[in-house]
Every structure is written in C-alpha cells, then in structure tokens.
Amino acid sequence: MDNDCLFCRIVAGEIPATVVHETDTTLAFRDIDPKAPVHVLVIPKEHHADVVTLAQNDPTGSADLLAACAAVAEAEGLIMEGFRLLFNTGGYAGQEVFHVHAHVLGGEPLGPMLARR
Ligand code: AMP
Numbered sequence: 001m002d003n004d005c006l007f008c009r010i011v012a013g014e015i016p017a018t019v020v021h022e023t024d025t026t027l028a029f030r031d032i033d034p035k036a037p038v039h040v041l042v043i044p045k046e047h048h049a050d051v052v053t054l055a056q057n058d059p060t061g062s063a064d065l066l067a068a069c070a071a072v073a074e075a076e077g078l079i080m081e082g083f084r085l086l087f088n089t090g091g092y093a094g095q096e097v098f099h100v101h102a103h104v105l106g107g108e109p110l111g112p113m114l115a116r117r
Helices: 006-011 051-057 059-075
Strands: 019-022 026-030 038-044 083-086 102-106
Touching: 006 026, 006 038, 019 038, 019 059, 026 059, 038 059, 051 059, 059 083, 059 102
Parallel strands: none
Antiparallel strands: 019 026, 026 038, 038 102, 083 102
16 A cells, blocks of 8 residues: 555545445545546556556456456446546546546546547
8 A cells, every 4th residue: 555645545444435346456436526427436456556557567456457347337337328438647648646547437428539629
C-alpha cells in the first residue's frame, strides 16, 4: 500500500467509497463525480501507477481487472446496450489518480469517443 495514494486508502477502508463489486484482487466503486448515469471505477487492490505498469508487472492481476470490469458491466445492466471502458494513462490523457483504474461508463448513449477539437 502507498499511504499517499487515494485509491490505496479506499482499498484500506480509510476513505469511504460506494463499493459495487469486490474480489480478492480487485475493488469497484462509484466515481465521486459521475460523467454518465453509470460511472464505476475498477482497480486492482495492489498499487500500480497505470495500466502500462500493471500489464508489464502483473499479467494475472491484469486479467483479474478485466474480468472485474466485465462483471461490473453485467451487474450494472450495461451489456445489452453497450458501454465504454477507459484507462486514462499519463499527462496527455489527463490521468489524475496514479493508481490504475478502469472507468466503466454507460447507461445512456455516450456520444463520440473524444470531444471534437
Ligand atoms: P482519472 O482522470 O482517469 O485519473 O480519473 C480519476 C477519477 O477518480 C475521476 O473520475 C474522479 O472523479 C474520481 N475520484 C476522485 N476521488 C474519488 C473518490 N474519493 N471516490 C471515487 N472517485 C473518485
């Protein structure tokens, strides 16, 4: 655990979150500032800064994370109509929290993948 990491502190129970799914290795909770009717963050419990370091260092954890995202999408009723799975990674993507997290977004048509320039 990284004591300076917000999401490690959520995993540790030090900061409250609305948890919607949990496994031995993953935690999923609602985004505090939702950008869609369903906006869930799915994280590995172990600290990795971003999806690149997770993929490079923990293939099993990577698979666990993807499986948890699918389970959340199913539990939230998103499979039929579709949803978006997003990993902001680094500065150009505007990553704010450096504990890898997948955004699971859905519940209405989400529009184009990126805002027009
Ligand atoms: P990103 O820009 O991909 O790093 O996204 C970070 C996300 O974390 C944003 O969508 C925030 O709204 C969300 N967030 C920040 N603090 C919390 C929190 N305490 N609980 C739930 N979501 C949070």
